[in-house]
Amino acid sequence: MAKCDTSAKLIWQIAIPVPLERLFDYWPPEHYPLNSIQPGMRVTVPFGKSHKVGVVMRVMKASDSSVDLNRLKHVAQVLDTEPLLSTKDLQLLHWASRYYHHAIGEVIATAFPVALRQGKPAVLQRENCYGLTKLGRNTEPAQLKRAPKQQALLAVFQNSQQTFELADIAEHKAALKSLLEKGLLIEQPRQTVDTDRLEKPVGLVANPEQLHAIDSVISSLHRFSVSLLQGVTGSGKTEVYMQVISEALQYNLQVLVLLPEITLTPQLEQRFRQRFNVPMVCFHSKFNDSQRLHAWLSLQQGSASIMLGTRSALFTPMQRPGLIILDEEHDSSFKQQEGFRFSARDVAIARAKMLNIPVLLGSATPSLESLFNVTRQRYQLLELSSRAGNAIEPVFQILDIRNKPLQDGLSEPLITEIQTTLARGQQALLFLNRRGYAPVQICHGCGWVSRCGRCDANMVIHASERRLRCHHCGAEQSLPKQCPACKTGELQPLGLGTERIEQTLTVLFPGKNLIRLDRDTTQRKGALEAYLEQINSGHADIILGTQMLAKGHHFPDVTLVAILDVDSGLFSVDFHAGEKLAQMIVQVAGRAGRANNRGRVVLQTRQPQHPLLTTLIDKGYRAFAESALQERKLAGLPPYSHQALLRTHASDAQAPQAFLQAVCQLLQQNKNDKTLVLGPVSAPMARRAGQFRFQLLLQSAHRKDLHHLLDLVLPQVVKLKEAKKVRWSLDIDPVDL
């Protein structure tokens, strides 16, 4: 190879999706025009034995590279002619990489849909639309009476005086083709936003609280602010979102709306489509790669004004950023639980700050963090205190089941309540957060229990499939017919799952329509939607389900909600449990009595005096939150401190602990008395899928002390010889301990 003076030349620093906290230096491709490259453009580069798609982060003088220039390789190909990520996008991703201490290349990859990660071209397939030609406007539809379908379609165009997308008129494809051939219709690029007709007419007049909320968000449209909109289900939060969005659209701004669950998007999408006349896209994991590419590019290039998506939509670049809305902000699905463990809520706020735009968080049960931020005047609280329209709040009842006979978890008074409800022709909803038939099988003869061989957990009985299944590692086997230990004892189910309650209900309420909603019954594609439809059209008497029921679905005819087992949520090692239980109770209760019937919410408990329950029910969610925050403050727990959890696992029983002990030593050496080191201890489930699990918790009163320590220690942790024997990950602001 000929040597030349390389120091005056430029090299590119590239983010590559590998778990290393660094960028990689490359020479530009041979003969690449020097000024054409910009940060945010994708390239392919030789990496190890293969090629990878990376993103150019920086162009710099070769003499500034810390790598031996003679060993640098050339970029193989430049994939984009323009940056896909703006400077602001890159700035956010940089920040997220530092904040979560996660490799920059992997963080950047998260921002892209799969197709772009794979190096597919960033070309937006524009969908065309169809409109009348001059000839079409002047032709009497009756002239086409020999072709009635064409006649009808022409009339539709003439009467509506608007253009249609193919999707709108897909069922008239043949007629469309003929009208195009006759020159009555023309295919044209989709219209850009028509600012005179952004919103379709609606009849809702905001009530005073809504008006206050709307005005307050609108007044900060062009600057950063965080508003927390608290209102029970049905209080009109979505209406507030829509009126605020409508204002943003007047300024031709784009709006990103995030939801915790895919299953909630169709409802909201439908309401938005009815309301807004602007291009809108959805982005979530049920979409295939090309649909997601289309949605992503539509927002990035500015052709869509609204994106509705789940957590993964958060990083989508916006051409004209205007507003970010997060609905159900308390929901833990906003936190990614593997790989790059970011909180979509927290990053959304960081993003809005960088973009200088407002964020609107909504929930009936705001997270303690967000309420804490309200008290610190970082967020503005906007309240909707009553239900919009004419629906009224449900009545709560604590049902003390101590010493009461239970029929598979159902007390007599509850059974009577269900009967009365059904007799009135109304629906009852029963909640139990445990799927399967029974959480464990036990031998009455010798006490054998159905443990999972690979986890510290029991295998759950799934009676209809006659199987035992571990819900943690997926292991399964057929239901034993005789006790594997003593061979003679009688095997019995212990405890309750939704499948077992379903069986009991079928016996108690013969002839009634019962729908069970849990992960087992809704696995099939479209099953959940079909059940929801069945419930909403009144073809269900009893609805039984798991936490799926707590997630925003509207069941207007439900007037009785029963939470069968409150107690199992009251005693947990995780300090988040109380908050989650309270949210769950209020959320499930929110499903009741939405239309004209007042709802009742019954909580079966053996702890009727438990302060969590009494506070929540007598004084409401906010009072609960205040007392829970008080407890956290006394205990020095988040949000009054900041945590990072180092998790590790290995198939070797000793390795995880040895690794964490080595980490502790490093922490000692970088001594920082502002950070508490708790552990190493075994994880709440010490063994899962054959892996031994340990964890170490770091906690500081000030975020910067914690991050400073991590910055010092992590580069050394990576190099530990003990690290090679385990897998480990760091979780900043963990929500699951």
Ligand code: ADP
């Ligand atoms: P949330 O999002 O808080 O559950 P929604 O915005 O969906 O509440 O409102 C609940 C119901 O009340 C909807 O049917 C909605 O159309 C209606 N609604 C909302 N705001 C008003 C209002 N100002 N006047 C009359 N009805 C309203």
Ligand code: ZN
């Ligand atoms: Zn036995």
Ligand code: ZN
């Ligand atoms: Zn298991």
